Amino acid sequence: MNKNYHVRAIPRMFEQVTRQIVDFITFGKLSPNSKLPTERQLSESLQVSRSSIREGLRILELLGYLSSRQGEGTFVSSPPSFLIPGHVLNHKIEAVELDRYFEIALMCVEKIVFLSLEKMKTGCITFPMPNDGETDPFWNKFMVLITSLGEQLSNPYYVSLFSHTFELLNENGYFLAKEKPFDFSVFRDALLAGNRGKTADFLMLLSAA
Amino acid sequence: MNKNYHVRAIPRMFEQVTRQIVDFITFGKLSPNSKLPTERQLSESLQVSRSSIREGLRILELLGYLSSRQGEGTFVSSPPSFLIPGHVLNHKIEAVELDRYFEIALMCVEKIVFLSLEKMKTGCITFPMPNDGETDPFWNKFMVLITSLGEQLSNPYYVSLFSHTFELLNENGYFLAKEKPFDFSVFRDALLAGNRGKTADFLMLLSAA
């Protein structure tokens, strides 16, 4: 009876609405500042109530996709939004786009790793247990390590941003085809030893991966 | 008649709702996984319709504040969300929290600046015009410069993240009391000359500011 609250079998109405509208914009190639159909038109063409349409519009507005103005209408925003959650999209994100998210994740990794190395000098960093899941894929182990380090920093936003980005990449199967750039245990040992130069070298390999 | 669409004089109902609920959680010190009042109770106690309550709940759900489960209720999420837009909050963000956002902004600044320096070698970076607003505050000029550089990079997310964070800091008056760490024009010249070492020195001063 493993009840997983994170998985919702049936997407709610407003979630389907957001994806439909995103599709409408992307595939219709609507340029910024162009006008969307009215709420009533959307309600009719998608066959959902106006309330559900509005819930979807609120989501996309918060994400920076749209902006609504009373008496005028709803318009495509510019510039586009950052970090669109995967569940808002119907379609897969393009590879070039995923590469950009990967760069953001790496930026956070650098910060987390080097701040951790600094903190190690005062000897108050713990590493994740070498669990039995040694058969885990490389990128899984990497994620666990970085997350564990990041959670010990005083600024929680580095790891928060990393997690969000990494999760989005994972959801889109980004790491399935991605080759592992080095042996994970060697990287972990370099970190544990506080070897800054070697760690930096590994991170260079990462961005080339 | 400078009509600024970005400023909405009267907050919409659902925006007030989000702030009320955030207040309810923060000041009521509701711990993660604790249950919120039902939508009908919120509707009655805040004297707003259920539709508006729901629009507000959708926002907070997307931000990672809450999660709703049909037949059960709405619960406070854990962990808390990253980068809460200023307009979702009623109260000022605490200083220590703002410092954390500032660190995130600086992380982006570093990336934008060093990637720009790389790109300068191929000679295809333009700097913002030295406009007449030379009396602009230091941080304004800094923001304009970094944004301008970031927009010329192939990855738009660095500047997107920087803008979001910087705007949030600005909205909260973060830079009003903050001393300028160096002379802006000197920094700009160092960048223009492609002097990597000097630029790095300036960035060090920034994180100490």
Add this chain to the structure above:
DNA sequence: GTCGATTTGTTCGTATGTATC
């Protein structure tokens, strides 16, 4: 400047699906 049409903002009532006991 006013009027009317259009569109988002907001409310209310009702019905349905789902979880808990």
Add this chain to the structure above:
DNA sequence: TGATACATACGAACAAATCGA
């Protein structure tokens, strides 16, 4: 099985803002 509590969803109505004739 039934009862209760709750989120989900719908549709109609009215208010307020915008725009053009």
